[in-house]
Each structure stands twice: as C-alpha cells, then as structure tokens.
Amino acid sequence: MRRIADLWDPQGERHDVPTWPWGLAPEGLATRDQLVAMGLRPRGPAAGQVMWFSRKDRTAPRFARLYPIDRATPPRPRTAGQLASLAAAMKARRTCPDCGEVQTYCLPTSLGTCTTCAFGLPAAA
Known part of the structure; x- marks a missing residue:
C-alpha cells in the first residue's frame, strides 16, 4: 500500500x-x-x-x-569557442544531405532529409 x-x-x-x-x-x-x-x-x-x-x-x-x-551559483558564461561549436552543430542539423540547402528548421530524424526532398516536392522559388 x-x-x-x-x-x-x-x-x-x-x-x-x-x-x-x-x-x-x-x-x-x-x-x-x-x-x-x-x-x-x-x-x-x-x-x-x-x-x-x-x-x-x-x-x-x-x-x-x-x-x-x-x-548555488549563476552559470558560467560560454566561451567564444563553445558558442561557435553550438552554432556549427545547429547548422549541421538544419542542412539537408540530399540538396545541401540550409533549412529554417531542424531536419526530422525520421526522414533524414528536408521535407522537400523527402516528399519529392518542387523547391520553393
């Protein structure tokens, strides 16, 4: 109980x-x-x-x-190298491996590509 x-x-x-x-x-x-x-x-x-x-x-x-x-203390400020590393990692998460374009969103891991490439849609002009 x-x-x-x-x-x-x-x-x-x-x-x-x-x-x-x-x-x-x-x-x-x-x-x-x-x-x-x-x-x-x-x-x-x-x-x-x-x-x-x-x-x-x-x-x-x-x-x-x-x-x-x-x-408890305030968090330590991030260094310039840490910020650059985080920016590069986020850019890699938004870059489509098929078309190579950097999207405005993180690519879905279920698709592995941007939605345009995954569904065969024409690229927006």
Missing part, C-alpha cells in the same frame, strides 16, 4: 539520503529545475531528495534531488 509516511525520512535511515514527500521539503532546498528557473546552477552534492508516487508507475516512487539554494 502506498503511504506518504513511507516517504518521510529526514534522517536518511531508509533511503540513504534525507527524504521528504513532495511539497514538504524544508526551506532553502530546491530541485535542479527550480534552481534553473531562478537563474542558478547547483554546486556540490545533493543535500536530500523529495519523493512522490506517480500515477503512471505505481510500483516505485519517483524522486528529485534537492540542492541548497545558498550554495
């Missing part, structure tokens, strides 16, 4: 890390997604976790790590 009391473990005796049910974690802790929404990134190990029962998979609870907000 699923019980919220099974997820309450603030000392970390059952789950090896301090664990709270969803929504009952102490102040000052946040998940990675919550930190990103604040413009921060976690630094250091997780301080605990929250757990909840999913409606899809009722056999095992799901979890999310919690990080201290006071140790």
Whole structure:
C-alpha cells in the first residue's frame, strides 16, 4: 500500500539520503529545475531528495534531488569557442544531405532529409 509516511525520512535511515514527500521539503532546498528557473546552477552534492508516487508507475516512487539554494551559483558564461561549436552543430542539423540547402528548421530524424526532398516536392522559388 502506498503511504506518504513511507516517504518521510529526514534522517536518511531508509533511503540513504534525507527524504521528504513532495511539497514538504524544508526551506532553502530546491530541485535542479527550480534552481534553473531562478537563474542558478547547483554546486556540490545533493543535500536530500523529495519523493512522490506517480500515477503512471505505481510500483516505485519517483524522486528529485534537492540542492541548497545558498550554495548555488549563476552559470558560467560560454566561451567564444563553445558558442561557435553550438552554432556549427545547429547548422549541421538544419542542412539537408540530399540538396545541401540550409533549412529554417531542424531536419526530422525520421526522414533524414528536408521535407522537400523527402516528399519529392518542387523547391520553393
């Protein structure tokens, strides 16, 4: 039987890390997604976790790590080389291997080419 009391473990005796049910974690802790929404990134190990029962998979609870907000820092700025590498990768995802044209969208992996080449449509003028 699923019980919220099974997820309450603030000392970390059952789950090896301090664990709270969803929504009952102490102040000052946040998940990675919550930190990103604040413009921060976690630094250091997780301080605990929250757990909840999913409606899809009722056999095992799901979890999310919690990080201290006071140790989180802003992300490091990307270097010029990283930005150039990302731009080249995105251009490669938009370049059709058949016609060689750079599209305004990423090519569907299911087709492997641009939609014009995949469906044999005439190229737009």
